[in-house]
Amino acid sequence: MARKFFVGGNWKCNGTIDDVKKLVKTLNEVEVPSEDVVEVVVSPPFVFLPLVKALLRSDFAIAAQNCWVRKGGAFTGEISAEMLVNLGIPWVILGHSERRSLLGESNDFVADKVGYALSQGLKVIACVGETLEQREAGSTMDVVAAQTKAIAEKITYWTNVVLAYEPVWAIGTGKVHIGLRKWLSANVNAEVASSTRIIYGGSVNAANCRELAAQPDIDGFLVGGASLKPEFVEIIKSATVKSSSKLS
Ligand SMILES: O=C(CO)COP(=O)(O)O
Numbered sequence: 001m002a003r004k005f006f007v008g009g010n011w012k013c014n015g016t017i018d019d020v021k022k023l024v025k026t027l028n029e030v031e032v033p034s035e036d037v038v039e040v041v042v043s044p045p046f047v048f049l050p051l052v053k054a055l056l057r058s059d060f061a062i063a064a065q066n067c068w069v070r071k072g073g074a075f076t077g078e079i080s081a082e083m084l085v086n087l088g089i090p091w092v093i094l095g096h097s098e099r100r101s102l103l104g105e106s107n108d109f110v111a112d113k114v115g116y117a118l119s120q121g122l123k124v125i126a127c128v129g130e131t132l133e134q135r136e137a138g139s140t141m142d143v144v145a146a147q148t149k150a151i152a153e154k155i156t157y158w159t160n161v162v163l164a165y166e167p168v169w170a171i172g173t174g175k176v177h178i179g180l181r182k183w184l185s186a187n188v189n190a191e192v193a194s195s196t197r198i199i200y201g202g203s204v205n206a207a208n209c210r211e212l213a214a215q216p217d218i219d220g221f222l223v224g225g226a227s228l229k230p231e232f233v234e235i236i237k238s239a240t241v242k243s244s245s246k247l248s
Helices: 017-029 046-055 081-087 097-102 107-119 131-135 139-150 173-189 190-195 207-212 232-237 239-245
Strands: 007-011 040-044 059-062 089-095 123-128 162-166 197-200 220-223
Touching: 007 232, 007 239, 017 046, 017 232, 040 089, 040 239, 046 059, 046 081, 059 123, 059 220, 089 107, 089 190, 107 123, 107 139, 123 139, 131 139, 139 173, 162 173, 162 207, 173 190, 173 197, 207 220, 220 232
Parallel strands: 007 040, 007 220, 040 059, 059 089, 089 123, 123 162, 162 197, 197 220
Antiparallel strands: none
């Protein structure tokens, strides 16, 4: 099954109402490859979700940056999966490295969140990735396999899952993507391995996106800093590297 190129823009904890309006206006005005070639998903902070939903072009989708691990209730400061569904937000990013490292989210906690969000009908961008220390110790594949295993145990249908490999230490080569696809093939099944999009995050920008997109096992990006700038459009357009390489 062909994997449609995926470009996610993670706005993280940035912006004002005016910034968001400007950014959405820019995105609304640009010409990008068709929806057959690239799936674009932007992820504003929670407070801006309704605004972005009201203003954003309909061929781009929206993701929240997190959600609570189970049904809502007495969990001060949290946002539930049900609320996102109620708001008409189709996607959620879970297990981002900043939440794992700064807020102590464990593999099991992230996995529970993924399972619950999927059970509520949300689509999930599930993030995995090692720290520089783990990389230097040679344990990259062990770390991302353990993170992926915890998540995989909570997934019945992979159709609504994108795996984002975001090494905490930035720029990548695509090698871990091949490793992850092999892991899925050996531990889930060949069909899931060939159909699940494994995207890359970590300093993706207009200058490096085409080279990264050309890696056979990189199926798109989760972009941080550059998703707040006009160069995000160039990153969306890098999807054509994939469609042209498929034709050749
Ligand atoms: O964490 C990221 C996206 O989720 C990557 O951030 P940068 O693109 O700013 O390196």
